[in-house]
Amino acid sequence: MATIPKWPGSGSVVSVSSSSTPYGFYDDDVQFQTDAPKIANWVARRLGYPITDVELQDLQIYACFEEAITEYGAQVHQFNIRQNMLKTQGSETGSSLNGTAINSGDIPSLIELAGDYGSEAGVGGSVDYEKGYIEVRQGKQVYDLLTDASSSLNPSSSQYGSGSASTPTSFIKGQSNIEIKFVYHDDIPASTAFYGLGGYAGYRNLIDDFGFTQYGYTNTGPGRYLMYPMYEDLLRMQAIEFFQEFRKSAYTFKLRNNQLTVFPVPDGKFKIWFDYIEKDDRSNIKNRSKTGVVSDYSNVPYNNLVYSEINDVGKQWIRKYTLALSKEVLGEIREKYSNIPIPGDQISLNGPSLRSEAQTEKDALIQQLRDNLEQTSRQKQVEMESDISDKMQQQLGRIPNKIYIG
Amino acid sequence: MAFFQQRDFDFFQSINRELIDDFVETPVIIYKVDEKNTEKNLYGESVSGKSYQVGFQINALIARNDQTVEYDDFGSNSQQGIQFRFLRETLSDVSFKPWFGDIIQFNDAFFQIDNVIDNQLIAGNVDFSNSIIVDTHMTRRSKLNIDKLY
Numbered sequence: 001m002a003t004i005p006k007w008p009g010s011g012s013v014v015s016v017s018s019s020s021t022p023y024g025f026y027d028d029d030v031q032f033q034t035d036a037p038k039i040a041n042w043v044a045r046r047l048g049y050p051i052t053d054v055e056l057q058d059l060q061i062y063a064c065f066e067e068a069i070t071e072y073g074a075q076v077h078q079f080n081i082r083q084n085m086l087k088t089q090g091s092e093t094g095s096s097l098n099g100t101a102i103n104s105g106d107i108p109s110l111i112e113l114a115g116d117y118g119s120e121a122g123v124g125g126s127v128d129y130e131k132g133y134i135e136v137r138q139g140k141q142v143y144d145l146l147t148d149a150s151s152s153l154n155p156s157s158s159q160y161g162s163g164s165a166s167t168p169t170s171f172i173k174g175q176s177n178i179e180i181k182f183v184y185h186d187d188i189p190a191s192t193a194f195y196g197l198g199g200y201a202g203y204r205n206l207i208d209d210f211g212f213t214q215y216g217y218t219n220t221g222p223g224r225y226l227m228y229p230m231y232e233d234l235l236r237m238q239a240i241e242f243f244q245e246f247r248k249s250a251y252t253f254k255l256r257n258n259q260l261t262v263f264p265v266p267d268g269k270f271k272i273w274f275d276y277i278e279k280d281d282r283s284n285i286k287n288r289s290k291t292g293v294v295s296d297y298s299n300v301p302y303n304n305l306v307y308s309e310i311n312d313v314g315k316q317w318i319r320k321y322t323l324a325l326s327k328e329v330l331g332e333i334r335e336k337y338s339n340i341p342i343p344g345d346q347i348s349l350n351g352p353s354l355r356s357e358a359q360t361e362k363d364a365l366i367q368q369l370r371d372n373l374e375q376t377s378r379q380k381q382v383e384m385e386s387d388i389s390d391k392m393q394q395q396l397g398r399i400p401n402k403i404y405i406g
Numbered sequence: 407m408a409f410f411q412q413r414d415f416d417f418f419q420s421i422n423r424e425l426i427d428d429f430v431e432t433p434v435i436i437y438k439v440d441e442k443n444t445e446k447n448l449y450g451e452s453v454s455g456k457s458y459q460v461g462f463q464i465n466a467l468i469a470r471n472d473q474t475v476e477y478d479d480f481g482s483n484s485q486q487g488i489q490f491r492f493l494r495e496t497l498s499d500v501s502f503k504p505w506f507g508d509i510i511q512f513n514d515a516f517f518q519i520d521n522v523i524d525n526q527l528i529a530g531n532v533d534f535s536n537s538i539i540v541d542t543h544m545t546r547r548s549k550l551n552i553d554k555l556y
Contacts, residue, residue, distance in 0.1 A: 053421075055421075341418060341526060342421075342422050343467050347421075
């Protein structure tokens with residue numbers, strides 16, 4: 001008698017050495033070893049055994065079982081990755097995030113993302129701000145950044161030529177594009193003028209003048225100040241800066257292409273400083289990237305689930321999905337030939353309907369799982385809590401207030 | 407490698423066995439001519455009727471014509487033609503191949519084999535012969551030396 005490729009009535013023992021499943025993801029899990037023959041038996045019975053033959057062998061059902069667990073894990077982890085992408089991006093890929101509750105906020109990654117804005121504003125980011133200067137000479141109004149400017153730093157010879165900090169040379173050789181961010185000269189910090197005439201006059205040593213130092217206030221340190229609101233200090237500093245910028249500075253400039261024109265014509269020798277960035281530095285993504293860390297969807301360290309740690313809710317989903325997959329395999333087997341010859345005639349099997357049913361069941365299970373996961377997202381949970389709170393307020397609002405009669 | 411393999415043929419046999427033995431489940435009894443105990447004349451014809459071996463039961467698919475009755479000078483004569491279709495592998499299991507003259511008992515009647523068709527070759531391959539089909543006609547019980555043993 002030929003080997004009959006059908007369900008023999010029970011499944012074989014699952015073990016690591018027996019290669020019971022194609023990938024062997026869960027073969028070493030004792031609970032998987034126990035459940036696999038049971039699920040195979042259940043699937044066979046759901047497909048008609050022992051009343052009808054089921055043209056499946058245990059290895060095929062085990063393969064479906066393994067795929068169902070993996071699919072369950074994939075769906076759960078896809079949700080986790082979507083939920084935690086910002087939180088995990090940039091973290092180490094080495095250790096698995098399975099079973100890890102990620103409760104941190106998104107602020108670290110948002111700050112990283114905002115770094116470019118900080119670079120442009122000159123308040124952070126990853127693009128270096130360099131400093132250069134032009135020696136302004138008496139009577140010379142127009143200066144060429146390509147030939148007249150020098151770097152205050154020590155530029156590399158390959159990029160800027162052979163200049164050095166001590167003997168600066170023209171540093172823009174047409175090999176690197178720069179962008180001027182700020183032009184200034186000999187500015188006096190507002191803080192130095194803070195206590196000057198018109199700045200803090202009238203307040204300094206006021207405590208001492210009133211003779212309060214004998215009560216514990218000192219003439220140096222914080223105790224020497226009267227307590228004024230902080231905004232008072234801030235407004236004062238801003239006023240000084242505006243004063244210096246608009247009233248005190250006698251110079252202004254225009255910058256077109258590489259030509260810096262100083263107004264009015266300088267009447268002496270001084271330095272005009274400028275801050276600049278290299279455009280390559282801004283666009284070079286490697287300045288802002290790390291390797292060996294979570295970069296995208298593909299390397300967030302979520303791995304296959306541990307079968308024995310899946311709860312019964314998940315296991316029931318896995319059973320149903322195993323059945324749907326088995327049904328699909330059985331349908332494919334029965335559909336390989338549209339007609340099966342029998343003595344003197346031919347018959348057709350129910351392969352197409354099995355496959356159709358299986359596809360419908362698979363889609364429904366996947367959709368159900370995704371819907372459930374979506375309902376557990378942080379956003380949904382917060383929305384639900386908010387709804388509950390609103391509804392509770394409405395209900396509490398219907399409770400009559402006590403009327404006090406005094 | 408051929409598209410149709412032994413594995414496919416085994417699958418077909420599994421379906422056929424399930425269909426014939428578990429679903430249709432129509433048993434017939436086949437009596438093979440016992441050539442040793444049948445007395446033959448010069449031309450190999452039986453002289454005093456054929457002897458048959460002990461019958462054995464096997465399931466078959468059956469295509470029946472309606473019974474017809476002929477009336478002649480000697481009275482009425484009931485007739486019926488039936489085609490019995492056997493799974494070749496099932497016959498092979500019991501090492502039996504039906505042949506002309508063998509008797510098949512079905513529905514309390516006896517049918518003598520007139521023709522044997524062994525031609526259902528799956529994918530045209532002689533190694534994958536699926537069935538043996540026999541055409542029969544109803545024969546008189548009185549012509550046969552067949553009795554129940556117990």
